[in-house]
Amino acid sequence: MPRTGRRPGAGGTREKILAAARAQFARKGYEAATIRGIAAAARVDPKLVLHYFDSKEGIFRAALDFPFDPAEAIPELLKPGLEGLGVRLARFFLELWDSPAGARAHALIRSVVGSDDAAALMRDFATREILARLAQALELDHPQVRASLAASQLVGIAMLRYVVKVEPLASARADRLARWIGPALQRYFTDPSAIGSR
Numbered sequence: 001m002p003r004t005g006r007r008p009g010a011g012g013t014r015e016k017i018l019a020a021a022r023a024q025f026a027r028k029g030y031e032a033a034t035i036r037g038i039a040a041a042a043r044v045d046p047k048l049v050l051h052y053f054d055s056k057e058g059i060f061r062a063a064l065d066f067p068f069d070p071a072e073a074i075p076e077l078l079k080p081g082l083e084g085l086g087v088r089l090a091r092f093f094l095e096l097w098d099s100p101a102g103a104r105a106h107a108l109i110r111s112v113v114g115s116d117d118a119a120a121l122m123r124d125f126a127t128r129e130i131l132a133r134l135a136q137a138l139e140l141d142h143p144q145v146r147a148s149l150a151a152s153q154l155v156g157i158a159m160l161r162y163v164v165k166v167e168p169l170a171s172a173r174a175d176r177l178a179r180w181i182g183p184a185l186q187r188y189f190t191d192p193s194a195i196g197s198r
Contacts, residue, residue, distance in 0.1 A: 014052050017042045021049075021063040026117035030060055030124045064121050065108065067101040070129040078137045086150070086186030087178050093154050094174035097162060106162050109155070113163075126151060142195045146188045149195075153184055 020042035024033040035056055039046040053059035061069070077088050097105050112119045131151055135143035157177070160166040169177065187194045 013042075013044060013048065017044060017049055017052060017059070018063055021059045022117065022121065025060060025063055025124065026120045029120070030056075030128060033060075035059075060125065064125050066125060067105050068096060070133060074130065074133040078134075082137065082139070082190055084182075084186070085189050086184070087182030089150070089185055090154070090157075090182045091175060091178035093158070094178055097158060098174050102162075105158070109158055109163060113159075138189055140190070140192055140195070145195055150185045150188045153181060153188075157181060 017038065021038045024038050024041060035046050035049050038059065039049045049059060053062055073092065077085065077092055080088070096102055108122065112122045131144065131147040134147040134150070138146055140146065157169065161169045
């Protein structure tokens with residue numbers, strides 16, 4: 001009796017495509033990297049890249065292995081408005097980092113510190129997917145600078161809490177830590193004097 005169902009693919013094809021994508025994104029950046037270029041580097045048909053990852057954005061997210069989708073999360077955080085955004089954003093990131101999915105975020109932070117390629121991937125992702133979305137919602141001058149400063153606070157907390165493990169940050173409850181750092185983030189988002197004129 002003939003077998004039915006999907007034909008088995010070559011072993012490791014998905015991983016080979018991901019490796020090629022990481023190299024392409026790190027070397028060329030998101031905008032210049034293409035599905036065709038990734039497929040050529042992986043020695044597969046471009047349709048196979050799309051079969052596994054749906055789009056360039058999909059393969060980029062998979063290559064980075066980021067633990068959440070900013071296209072969904074950032075609009076939800078912004079939905080109640082700018083008031084209280086600092087605490088909401090801090091709580092969201094801390095709860096994510098403390099969750100089982102947070103192990104991927106910890107690995108990502110360590111990778112960024114030790115690898116120029118990982119840093120390039122993360123920089124491109126954070127700029128396009130997180131900072132740009134936050135900046136669009138800000139109503140004051142220099143929105144990109146404001147979003148970047150808020151991100152620097154969150155990344156700094158992540159380094160000290162999860163990598164270096166500095167107390168009391170390492171053992172503080174996420175909700176308490178969010179209340180501590182939320183006002184600093186909020187100042188970047190809503191205080192006109194937080195960013196001086198050039």
